[in-house]
Amino acid sequence: xxxxxxxxxxxxxxxxxxxxxxxxxxxxxxxxxxxxxFGQGPAKSAPQANxxxxxxxxxxxxxxxxxxxxxxxxxxxxxxxxxxxxxxVNGGNSIDLNATAIGTFDVGDIHVMxxxxxxxxxxxxxxxxxxIDVQTKQLxxxxxxxx
Numbered sequence: 001x002x003x004x005x006x007x008x009x010x011x012x013x014x015x016x017x018x019x020x021x022x023x024x025x026x027x028x029x030x031x032x033x034x035x036x037x038f039g040q041g042p043a044k045s046a047p048q049a050n051x052x053x054x055x056x057x058x059x060x061x062x063x064x065x066x067x068x069x070x071x072x073x074x075x076x077x078x079x080x081x082x083x084x085x086x087x088x089v090n091g092g093n094s095i096d097l098n099a100t101a102i103g104t105f106d107v108g109d110i111h112v113m114x115x116x117x118x119x120x121x122x123x124x125x126x127x128x129x130x131x132i133d134v135q136t137k138q139l140x141x142x143x144x145x146x147x
Contacts, residue, residue, distance in 0.1 A: 046133035046140055047072035047083075051105075053129050053143040062115040064129070064145055068105050074131065074140060076102040083140065086130045089121055094130075121147050
């Protein structure tokens with residue numbers, strides 16, 4: 001048996017096998033990437049709403065008015081708790097405001113809230129109010145109210 005003939009004999013090597021393997025690898029990679037990209041589903045977004053927040057009476061300190069001017073309804077119910085309200089006085093620490101009394105806040109609704117039980121606001125101070133969607137962790141509204 002001649003070993004030189006064995007190593008020089010390349011009749012069994014076929015470019016077709018290489019092409020088939022390359023196509024198979026490409027199909028497998030495309031299937032894996034496609035299933036991971038299309039299997040995630042659409043991303044959820046926070047409700048979109050135009051909310052106006054104002055200080056009602058500067059002499060009574062601590063009363064603010066929420067007015068829903070348009071967009072999606074906002075849910076403040078205690079059982080649903082998908083939305084929370086954070087307030088901070090003059091850029092200080094944020095305080096979670098209990099807004100469950102508002103319920104479902106729909107277009108045209110107006111709700112008045114007293115802040116004296118949660119935080120003290122004096123005349124001349126500013127209050128930053130943020131309404132946050134808990135599920136998506138996105139801001140719905142960010143307003144600064146001057147007293």
